[in-house]
Amino acid sequence: MEQLTNLIISDRELATISSLLIKLMGDTNATSALLIDKSGQVVAMQGTGVRRDATNLGALLAGVFSSSREVAKLLNEKDFRNIFQQGVQENIYTSMIEEQWLLVIIFDRLTHIGLVKVLSKKASEELGRILERVRSDTTRTKSSVINVQFRSSVEDTIDLLFRD
Amino acid sequence: MALINIASHEIHCKIVYYGIGYCGKTTNLQYVHKSINPSARGEMLSIATETERTLFFDFLPLDLGTILGFRTRFHLYTVPGQILYERTRLAVLNGADGIVFVVDSQAERFEENAQSIAELETNMNRIGKDLHNFPFVIQWNKRDMPSALPVPLLERYLNRRGVPSFEAIASDGQGVFATLRAISKNVMAQL
Numbered sequence: 333m334e335q336l337t338n339l340i341i342s343d344r345e346l347a348t349i350s351s352l353l354i355k356l357m358g359d360t361n362a363t364s365a366l367l368i369d370k371s372g373q374v375v376a377m378q379g380t381g382v383r384r385d386a387t388n389l390g391a392l393l394a395g396v397f398s399s400s401r402e403v404a405k406l407l408n409e410k411d412f413r414n415i416f417q418q419g420v421q422e423n424i425y426t427s428m429i430e431e432q433w434l435l436v437i438i439f440d441r442l443t444h445i446g447l448v449k450v451l452s453k454k455a456s457e458e459l460g461r462i463l464e465r466v467r468s469d470t471t472r473t474k475s476s477v478i479n480v481q482f483r484s485s486v487e488d489t490i491d492l493l494f495r496d
Numbered sequence: 497m498a499l500i501n502i503a504s505h506e507i508h509c510k511i512v513y514y515g516i517g518y519c520g521k522t523t524n525l526q527y528v529h530k531s532i533n534p535s536a537r538g539e540m541l542s543i544a545t546e547t548e549r550t551l552f553f554d555f556l557p558l559d560l561g562t563i564l565g566f567r568t569r570f571h572l573y574t575v576p577g578q579i580l581y582e583r584t585r586l587a588v589l590n591g592a593d594g595i596v597f598v599v600d601s602q603a604e605r606f607e608e609n610a611q612s613i614a615e616l617e618t619n620m621n622r623i624g625k626d627l628h629n630f631p632f633v634i635q636w637n638k639r640d641m642p643s644a645l646p647v648p649l650l651e652r653y654l655n656r657r658g659v660p661s662f663e664a665i666a667s668d669g670q671g672v673f674a675t676l677r678a679i680s681k682n683v684m685a686q687l
Contacts, residue, residue, distance in 0.1 A: 341501045347503065371497055371593075388541050399584060399587040401587070493536055
C-alpha cells in the first residue's frame with residue numbers, strides 16, 4: 333500500500349464516528365469519548381468534560397500509549413493493545429485501532445471497567461472499518477482541499493506569523 | 497501523519513525537534529511561545545524532571561488561523577535529548593510530519609551530534625519512514641559559543657544530504673523563526 337502522508341476525514345465519516353462515540357458513551361455511561369490519531373491529534377470527541385483540554389489530552393495520551401508500546405517491546409511482547417488508567421474519580425481506558433487511531437473512554441465510578449472493555453472492543457472493530465474507508469478515500473479527496481491556492485495562502489500565513 | 501478534517505475544517509501537522517541533551521530544543525519552543533502572537537498559540541506543556549530536563553516531551557500547539565476555510569494547526573514537540581531516553585524519542589517521533597534536528601555547534605559535542613543523527617535515521621526506519629524523503633531541516637545552534645565549529649565543517653559532516661540548514665542562537669531567538677518557517681513550509685509542501 334502506498335504510504336500515506338496524511339489522512340482526510342470526510343463529513344460523512346466524521347458524522348459516523350461521532351454517532352458511534354455518542355452511542356458508546358450512552359451504552360457505557362461514560363463521561364467522554366475521544367478518537368485520537370497516534371500522532372496525538374484529536375479526530376473527534378464527545379462529552380463535555382474534556383473539550384477545553386482536548387489538545388493537551390490528545391498529545392499526552394498518544395505519548396503515553398506510544399511509550400507503553402516501547403515498554404512492550406522491551407518485554408518481548410508484541411504490543412499492549414489497551415491501557416487502563418485508574419483514578420479516584422475518573423478512569424481512562426484507551427485502545428488502539430489498526431496502528432493508527434486510539435479510542436479513549438473516560439468514565440467514573442458509575443461504570444464498570446468490564447463493560448467499557450467489551451463495548452470498546454466492539455466499537456474498535458467498527459472504527460477499524462471506518463479507518464479503512466478513510467485511507468482509501470484520502471488520495472482521491474486530497475486535491476479538493478490541498479490545491480495551489482491553499483498552499484500559497486499557507487506560505488503567506490507562515491511568513492506573516494513566524495517572523496522575527 | 498497530517499490530519500485533514502473536512503467536516504470540522506481543520507488541518508493538523510506534527511513537527512518534532514530532535515537532538516542531543518542541552519542542544520536547545522526546549523529553548524526553541526520557549527522562544528516561539530514567548531514571541532509569537534498570543535492568539536496563535538496554546539499553552540506550552542513540558543514534562544520535565546525536577547532539574548528541568550525534558551523527561552518525555554515539550555508540546556506547543558500553534559494555530560495559524562483559518563486559511564481558505566481551513567483552520568490550520570501545527571503541533572510542535574521536542575524529544576528528551578539524553579542518551580538513555582532513546583525509546584522515548586521513538587515514541588514521540590510517531591506520526592511526525594516534519595523534523596528539525598537541532599545541533600549543538602560546540603566542538604566537544606560533535607561526536608554526540610553525529611551519533612544522534614544516525615539514531616534519528618534508525619528510528620525513522622523503525623516507524624517506517626525514510627528521512628531522505630521526509631520534511632527535514634537542521635539548525636546549527638549555539639553559534640555564540642567560543643568552541644563552535646565552523647558551519648562549513650558541520651555542513652560537510654552532519655548535513656550530507658544538503659537539507660536546508662540555519663544558524664541559530666536559540667537563547668536570544670536568532671534563527672528560531674527562520675527554522676520554524678522552513679520546516680512548516682516543507683511540511684505543507686509534502687501534504
